[in-house]
Amino acid sequence: MNIRFYNAKILQTAENHTFHIVEGELWVKGDSIVYVGENSATAETAAENAGSGKEAPAWDREIDAAGNLLMPGFKNAHTHTAMTFLRSYADDLPLQDWLNQQVFPREGQLTEDDVYWLNILGIMEYLTSGITSNFDMYFFPPVNAKASADTGFRTVQTSGLNNYGGTVELMEENYHIVNELSDLTSFIVGFHAEYTTSKELMEGVAKLAQKLKSPVWVHNSETKLEVAECKERWGITPTQLTDSLGMYEYGGGGYHCVWFEDSDFEIFQKRNLTAVTNPASNLKLASGICPVKRFVDNGISMAIGTDGPASNNCLDMFREMFLTSTLAKVREMDAECISADEILYMATAGGAHAMLLDDCDSLAEGKKADIIMIDLQQPNMQPENNIVKNLVYSGSKQNVKMTMVNGKILYEDNQFNIGFDKKEIYRHANEIIGRMK
Ligand SMILES: [Zn+2]
Secondary structure (H helix, E strand, C coil), rough: CCEEEEEEEEEEECCCCCCEEEEEEEEEEEEEEEEEEEECCCCHHHHCCCCCCCCCCCCEEECCCCCCCECCCEEEEEECCCHHHHCCCCCCCCHHHHHHHHHHHHCCCCHHHHHHHHHHHHHHHHHCCCCEEEEEECCCCHHHHHHHHHHHHHHEEEECCCCCEECHHHHHHHHHHHHHHHCCCCEEEEEEEECCCCCHHHHHHHHHHHHHHCCCCEECCHHHHHHHHHHHHHHCCCCCHHCCCCCCCCCEEECCCCCCCCHHHHHHHHHEEEEEHHHHHHHHHCCCCCCCHHHHHCEEEECCCCCCCCCCCCCCHHHHHHHHHHHHHHHCCCCCCHHHHHHHHHHHHHHHHCCCCCHHHHCCCEEECEEEEECCCCCHHHHCCCCHHHHHHHHHHHHEEEEEEEEEEEEECCCCCCCCHHHHHHHHHHHHCCCCC
């Protein structure tokens, strides 16, 4: 499809993690952005404005953005999508009780078919929140990837390998299956966490990462207890341990990163690792508050994730952005400590870079067309004193008018275009949890 957006405000990435807005039009040809520039009365004059050598494609659609905002889609940099079936099923428990007594016994009953349908429910929710790709850790990565490819959604899969499920050999197999499945799907090496994984398995992960030249991702220092027990077992922190095993030759990072010590920050700096913060999950499970300002001050890359829908319980990057910002401020008791631009950068480009999706990080010629339209004609986005601040502090998923992934509009004006009837997806989700004991 060739799609021309005109009369748009277009969010552009500037230096030092800041943004500016240009008014004009944006052209999508196939899966890519081919032009961002000034408004033109017609497609033909737009072609002239674009300069020599630029021909306006034959348009399948021309969309009047009516002054609304086009911006890069949000990147949900840590989630467990298929956990949609456990949303609001078992809440208000400490992390270990919640995991061991509620989550693990029911996850053990999931079939591959279940996981497929539960993924699609999650993908629908992502689209309504302007999320155009997820960094997903769950059972059956090829099934998760197929659900994404079938609906047109972009996904990066990692492994949740631990002592209770999976092998390094299976991860290597999944790496190839998912990377080769579709141009929407990719795979990066990972495992669940230090506290669920033996040293022998972790050594196997490190070897595989070196063989595949892959980064490594893992839940890291989510709770105070996790770090204390790791130090009791090994005398060092989870970051020191994983680094000492040779995990990070090709980069990677950690999910949560709440209880960090000086040496952990140094390792993240030295290895060029990324910290993904998951503020709603950390609040709901009473895990703690991520030291966001220290990561930023130390020049460590950051991204934002929702974590799974059983521990959040929603997949909404607006809520995560607001919490990332306000928790950082209250942790430091300093309202100046982080800017709205920095937070928006984490939620878009920061996530893209963490997920090795550099061609999805911004709206520029040659980038993939992973684009959302934000409805500015709603009271919570007015006046337009500062659109970036409006997005972070007063924005909401109600403002997401359109979500495009890889040049295809998958969600527009509350309607899904993913090849499935939403009622069928809801029926599957309720049936799956309904038969569990
Ligand atoms: Zn998680």
